[in-house]
Amino acid sequence: MSFPRLKVGLYAFLVAAVFVLASYRLFRRTDSAAPSKDQVLIGVMLQGLSSQHYQPEKVDDAFSKRVFDLYLKHLDFRKQFLLATDVEQLRRYQTQIDDQVKGGSHEFLDLSTKLVAERTKEMQSLYRELLARPFDFTTEESFQTDFEKATFPADKAAQREVWRKLLKFETLSRVSEMMEAQEKAKVAKPSTATAAPAAANAAAPTAAEPVRTAAQMEAEARKRVLKYYDEQFEDFNDIDANERLATYANTIANTYDPHTEYFAPKAKEDFDYEMTGRFEGIGATLREKEGLIYVDEIIPGSASARQGDLKKGDALLRVAQGAAEPVSIEGWRTAKAVTLIRGKKGSEVRLTVKKPDGSTKIIPIVRDVVVIDEKYAQSSIITDKGQKIGYLRLPGFYADFNDNGGRSSSDDVKKELAKLNAEGVKGVVLDLRFNGGGSLGDAVSMAGLFMESGPMVQVRDGQGRTTVMTDNDPRVQYSGPLVVLVNKYSASASEILAAAVQDYHRGVVMGSTSTYGKGTVQRIFDLDEALPAELNNVKPIGSLKLTTQKFYRVNGGSTQFKGVVSDIVVPDLYSYLDQGEKESDYPLKWDEIQPARYRAWDAAPAIEKLRVNSKARVAANPSFKVMDEMVKSMRKRKDETTVSLKLAAYRAEQQEAKLISDRYEEAQKTTTALAFSPLAADVRALGGDSVRVNRANRITKTLRKDITIGEAVAVIQDEIR
Numbered sequence: 001m002s003f004p005r006l007k008v009g010l011y012a013f014l015v016a017a018v019f020v021l022a023s024y025r026l027f028r029r030t031d032s033a034a035p036s037k038d039q040v041l042i043g044v045m046l047q048g049l050s051s052q053h054y055q056p057e058k059v060d061d062a063f064s065k066r067v068f069d070l071y072l073k074h075l076d077f078r079k080q081f082l083l084a085t086d087v088e089q090l091r092r093y094q095t096q097i098d099d100q101v102k103g104g105s106h107e108f109l110d111l112s113t114k115l116v117a118e119r120t121k122e123m124q125s126l127y128r129e130l131l132a133r134p135f136d137f138t139t140e141e142s143f144q145t146d147f148e149k150a151t152f153p154a155d156k157a158a159q160r161e162v163w164r165k166l167l168k169f170e171t172l173s174r175v176s177e178m179m180e181a182q183e184k185a186k187v188a189k190p191s192t193a194t195a196a197p198a199a200a201n202a203a204a205p206t207a208a209e210p211v212r213t214a215a216q217m218e219a220e221a222r223k224r225v226l227k228y229y230d231e232q233f234e235d236f237n238d239i240d241a242n243e244r245l246a247t248y249a250n251t252i253a254n255t256y257d258p259h260t261e262y263f264a265p266k267a268k269e270d271f272d273y274e275m276t277g278r279f280e281g282i283g284a285t286l287r288e289k290e291g292l293i294y295v296d297e298i299i300p301g302s303a304s305a306r307q308g309d310l311k312k313g314d315a316l317l318r319v320a321q322g323a324a325e326p327v328s329i330e331g332w333r334t335a336k337a338v339t340l341i342r343g344k345k346g347s348e349v350r351l352t353v354k355k356p357d358g359s360t361k362i363i364p365i366v367r368d369v370v371v372i373d374e375k376y377a378q379s380s381i382i383t384d385k386g387q388k389i390g391y392l393r394l395p396g397f398y399a400d401f402n403d404n405g406g407r408s409s410s411d412d413v414k415k416e417l418a419k420l421n422a423e424g425v426k427g428v429v430l431d432l433r434f435n436g437g438g439s440l441g442d443a444v445s446m447a448g449l450f451m452e453s454g455p456m457v458q459v460r461d462g463q464g465r466t467t468v469m470t471d472n473d474p475r476v477q478y479s480g481p482l483v484v485l486v487n488k489y490s491a492s493a494s495e496i497l498a499a500a501v502q503d504y505h506r507g508v509v510m511g512s513t514s515t516y517g518k519g520t521v522q523r524i525f526d527l528d529e530a531l532p533a534e535l536n537n538v539k540p541i542g543s544l545k546l547t548t549q550k551f552y553r554v555n556g557g558s559t560q561f562k563g564v565v566s567d568i569v570v571p572d573l574y575s576y577l578d579q580g581e582k583e584s585d586y587p588l589k590w591d592e593i594q595p596a597r598y599r600a601w602d603a604a605p606a607i608e609k610l611r612v613n614s615k616a617r618v619a620a621n622p623s624f625k626v627m628d629e630m631v632k633s634m635r636k637r638k639d640e641t642t643v644s645l646k647l648a649a650y651r652a653e654q655q656e657a658k659l660i661s662d663r664y665e666e667a668q669k670t671t672t673a674l675a676f677s678p679l680a681a682d683v684r685a686l687g688g689d690s691v692r693v694n695r696a697n698r699i700t701k702t703l704r705k706d707i708t709i710g711e712a713v714a715v716i717q718d719e720i721r
Helices: 010-027 037-051 061-076 085-091 097-101 105-130 158-190 214-238 239-255 266-273 303-307 334-341 407-421 442-449 494-504 533-538 607-619 621-638 647-670 679-686 690-701 707-720
Strands: 140-143 261-263 284-289 292-300 315-321 348-354 360-366 378-384 387-393 427-431 453-459 468-471 480-488 508-511 522-526 545-554 642-644 674-677
Touching: 010 266, 037 097, 037 239, 037 533, 037 545, 061 097, 061 105, 097 105, 105 158, 105 214, 105 239, 105 545, 140 621, 158 214, 158 292, 158 360, 158 647, 239 261, 239 533, 261 690, 284 334, 284 427, 303 360, 315 334, 334 348, 378 407, 378 690, 378 707, 407 442, 407 679, 427 707, 442 453, 442 468, 442 494, 453 494, 453 679, 480 707, 494 508, 508 607, 508 707, 607 621, 607 707, 621 647, 621 707, 642 647
Parallel strands: 387 427, 427 480, 480 508
Antiparallel strands: 140 642, 261 545, 284 292, 292 315, 315 348, 348 360, 378 387, 378 674, 453 468, 453 545, 522 545
16 A cells, blocks of 8 residues: 655644644653653654554553564574573563553663674674684585574574584585586686677676686685675674664564554655655665565566566575676665665676575676656557457556656556457456555556446544445446456555455456455654654654554455455465465454445356366466476475585585476476567557567567466456357
């Protein structure tokens, strides 16, 4: 959903009034000096959470335990720094954090900061000592890569062993990558005398790379790991009291639900920048989680989308500028990492990523400028068995929230449907895969394009007041067969539209087992606006994004937590991932309310018949078969979190994963390409502009071998027979 900053209107006025009154009560004391910035921040934030959150929590011992557990996770997720005895020292505050935040003190924060600072200094000496000697990759031992399964070391000897295995694993993975690169170079043997660089600014070798021995690679790998940790610890030592306070405040907010967050002033600027839709470099948005930087979204039409290997959920480990030495970014902040990832158009960046199944891959991407048109709704024709089927792709539910004459996703989809009707299509595939949501109003209006007027979604606030959002336009823009494609990353507004289509029996929802499960709306409050004048000296203190409402389908069920279950489930490469609202920390749970009054579509599709036919086709499709094998293999690898520290065994595991991936790519090559073609209206509009014509064709070029779209077309063919 959208995140408007409330500055005007009655609602904003009332909220600000509540905050201001609370601030006066908290801080107009007659006894002592003015409150500190941390007291003001935590106090005002708690008042906002208590008065405005959809499901406010009591600030009691249960609250204290949640904050303790989550802050410990944020503080030392990998369990590298703190000893079990340190954790026990901190545990004495486990049920006292509520009393501390009420009283304006922070003994828990102070002690955790002190302990981590001490251990950081000790670990800096330890990793340098361990990396000074070669590792033996022939011994039989293993390393636990799932840090949630690990325990805090009992003493310093156990901690030393944890670090030894960690550093050995990181050195091992780099040695394996070097060996693979050297083997590929031997096979390729490019002629550097005649070959031109792939891009003007790409780093191209000027001479043959020297062949290195295993010992030389091991020494070089240790050198790179040492450099990475030196840089990481330099960042650790630069973390100041304000950053620690921001992390602590954000942890408190996160215990209410995963989408409630505190933004320090600088973090709020970064958030605003991201929400503008301006993207540079490779065309991917990133997020930090548990010490790693993950791909959160691939921007449609971007360099990453066209290259094809970088996926949502991949963890970025290292970044190289062309053929230069890669730089490890594990443990980095996103703001720092993007300085390496972004770059001039035409230059090459090589990303070493960790896939969710544990395998690693080096992905070369030539940077480009993202054309904003590719963020908007686009449609094409797929010709199949002499029939025209419409394909309509919607990357997000965009809208002009500031009334500046910008575009609306519902208006654009309406125009695309009109063009598809003019082409005489026999069915429409609406692709909402990887669509993370956006404007609620556009989702409601868009649902109304496919059915007559009626309720489309119900919105409930924290006081239990329910608003039924209705499309009042009785006109139906498109009335033919409809398949809505979804996956695990279809969220929020996408789930509202898919749920409305399903509840009205208007079409078929098809894809992964279920969608993401985000059925809440958030608003951003500027905490500075809640402060009385005498507290101006502590400004700026930042902003609070909190959950204020929850969505419900017209049938009464929430989209929160469970998502929307597909009518027809097809194998999906992301189905093995445990990613969704239910896997987050402290998500709001599913519930249901009274259904709205609505009338189902008269010409409902025969779901069971379509499901049976689809299941038979999928079972006989070689590409789906290999995809299913790949998903099972990736789930197995993901569940087997202990990896060998023996080089031969480790490389064999990596090779096994690559072989399955190669089989899928080969199967994809044999798949019959879908016959995409542009709409006649678009061709006329583009005229003779070859640049714009090529740009319009880029999206469908990557979709021609998409077997899920192919199956959606087959479902429509079943329906129109």
